[in-house]
Amino acid sequence: MPTLRPRLALALIVLLTLPGLCEPKPGELLSSSSRQGSSAGPSPIRAAVAALPGGGWCAGNLAGEVFCRPPGGAAVQALAQLPGPVLSAPLVLDDFLIVASSTSLQAFALKQGRPSAPAVWQRELADLGLSAQSPRWDAYLPDPIALAQGQELLLAHGRDVMRLRATDGRPIWRQTLPQAVQATPRVDEAGQAAWLADQSGKLHKLDLRDGSLLQSWQLAQGLIQGQPAQQGDTVWVGGRDAHLRAYSLSQARELWAEDRQGNWIMAGPVLTKQGLIVSAESDGFRIRGQDASSGALRWQYQLDQNVFQGPAMDGDTLIFASGAAYQTTGPGRLTALNSQGRLLWQIALPAASFARPQLQGRRLLLGDESGQVHELGLD
Numbered sequence: 001m002p003t004l005r006p007r008l009a010l011a012l013i014v015l016l017t018l019p020g021l022c023e024p025k026p027g028e029l030l031s032s033s034s035r036q037g038s039s040a041g042p043s044p045i046r047a048a049v050a051a052l053p054g055g056g057w058c059a060g061n062l063a064g065e066v067f068c069r070p071p072g073g074a075a076v077q078a079l080a081q082l083p084g085p086v087l088s089a090p091l092v093l094d095d096f097l098i099v100a101s102s103t104s105l106q107a108f109a110l111k112q113g114r115p116s117a118p119a120v121w122q123r124e125l126a127d128l129g130l131s132a133q134s135p136r137w138d139a140y141l142p143d144p145i146a147l148a149q150g151q152e153l154l155l156a157h158g159r160d161v162m163r164l165r166a167t168d169g170r171p172i173w174r175q176t177l178p179q180a181v182q183a184t185p186r187v188d189e190a191g192q193a194a195w196l197a198d199q200s201g202k203l204h205k206l207d208l209r210d211g212s213l214l215q216s217w218q219l220a221q222g223l224i225q226g227q228p229a230q231q232g233d234t235v236w237v238g239g240r241d242a243h244l245r246a247y248s249l250s251q252a253r254e255l256w257a258e259d260r261q262g263n264w265i266m267a268g269p270v271l272t273k274q275g276l277i278v279s280a281e282s283d284g285f286r287i288r289g290q291d292a293s294s295g296a297l298r299w300q301y302q303l304d305q306n307v308f309q310g311p312a313m314d315g316d317t318l319i320f321a322s323g324a325a326y327q328t329t330g331p332g333r334l335t336a337l338n339s340q341g342r343l344l345w346q347i348a349l350p351a352a353s354f355a356r357p358q359l360q361g362r363r364l365l366l367g368d369e370s371g372q373v374h375e376l377g378l379d
Contacts (some may be wrong), residue, residue, distance in 0.1 A: 008230045026378055027345035030363070031224035033076045034372045035067045041067075045367025046140060046187050046258070048309075050097070054113035057375075058097060059367050065077025066099050069373070073111040076373075079108065079117050082285065087141040088184075089358070093150040096120070097164055098157065100144060105169060125171040130157045135307065140225070140309070142184040147191065147208065155206075160204060173211035177204055183227045197224035201239060201248075208261060219247050225264075226279075226309075229271040236292065238265025244279055246295065256295040260284065267307045268301035274337045277313055280307040280320055287320060289341050299341030305333060305352070312357035312364060316377055317344060321366055323352020332368055 006091055034042065043063035050058045054071030057075040069075070072172040084101035097108045097115040103126070106119040106337040147163065150171065155162045158180045160253040160264035164174040179198040186195045193214065194206045201220030206213060221227070223242035229236040233249040242262050246255040263284030269277045276289045277371040290296060312319040323332035332349035334357070351370035358365040364376040 008158065015165060021173055022372070023133050027347050028377045029347060030375045032350070032372045032374050033069055034370070035061070035078065036078060040118055042371035043374065044369040045371060046085075046355055047087055047367070048143065048356040048358045049365040049367050049373055050090035050092050051365060052097075052110075052113045052115070052359055055360070056113055056230070057360065057365050057373060058090050058092075058099075058115060059373050060090060060099055061367075061371055062086070064101055066090070068115055079115055080106065080119065082106065089356070091144040091146060091153060092168055093146055093153075098144055098153060098166065100141065100157070102141070105155065105164075107166065107169060121169045123164075123369070125157060128162065128171060129174065129203075130160050130162070136369040141180055142181055142196075144193075145185055145187055147187070154185055154187070154194060156185055159198075161194070161196060161211065163183070163208065163211060175206055175211040175213060175214075178202070182223065182225045186227055186230060187267040195228070195230065197219075197237065198226055199223040202242065203228065203235060203237070217247065217249060217252065219245060223268045226268050229269045231271055231292075234292075236269045236271065238269050238279050240264045240266075244269060244290070244295070246277075246292070258290070264303060267310050270311060270313060270318070272313075272318075273316065274339045276339060278311070278318055278339075279309070282306050282308055282325075285322075287335075287337065287341075289339070301335075301337055301341050301343070303333075303335065305353070308354040309356035312359050313365075314359060317378075319357050319364060319369075320357060321349075321357050323349075323354060323369065325354070334364075334366065347376070 008051045020190035045061050056071040058068040061067045062085040066079045082101040084103035097110050105123045107121050108115040145154040159177050162174045181198050183197045192287040196204045205215045205216045219237045220239045220241050224239040238244045241262040245257045263281040265279050266282045267280035269279040275292050278289045279291045280287045287301040289299045306325040307322045319336045324330045334350040335346045336344040351368040353368040355367045362378045366374045
């Protein structure tokens, strides 16, 4: 019998070191955290969770609460109470965490991945000449974008677009568009121009040096909520006019269009490396992969819940969050598909999620309607 113990110990060591045995599986829920001690109770998280350097995160909810889990697995900590709902993702820069609510913009010092209160500066949107945005159950604000190696930021709010200094929040320039913007702006690779889609279905190109309007194109017949996909001078866009369209900017003409029979497209479209345009319908519950050149349907995956944002793209994997929009309570779901539309994994969430999933290395961060932030493994 004494010789059996070393053998058992050796067998145990071999088992524990087998690849994948003790590591998280793709789509495995690692943790769920929420803001503790709030007198108002749980509040929905509608914007993407911000990934902090070193493995932590920060989130904001509709009650205006901003809370973070610092790197190292520490407990969730309250950071600030903003005067208005947080409807856009916090922006992580080298030295600052920038958080926008419907009425204000605040910056918090960020050191070794840990934000600290109080805010180093605060700007009321009214003082910047921007109007407050009234939250709706299906409303989002565009995420702020980092510019100039994180020294400046681009903020779209209502009809106004503004470039500001990250160090003190002072405006550099401001441009007012004909209609309000809900889709997050896209900055070109050269950092010279920004592309913004508005609620009338127009796409605008701004010069980032001075904010001047360079050109506008009428792409759709209604609100564009998802960020348009773009490659070269071709743009793909979906919106509340229930159409998916491909448009040539240089030729100023529509290349193809697909009628979704009244089903809004609010998640995507995104362009895959395989040359497919993937989008999700908010009401038809369908995720569709189509040939980017012709619009021909390549695959379709049927959900049974609403999808309002996303997806997160992890290589060839597309990850969508969903939930039942017209129920006050009910579970949600995360669905991962490969670029051919095959289901890779799917997990249930304790509550619906209408936020955009956020990648953090080999993990996924997601907020839900119960105010929880979920962390999932991707390997």
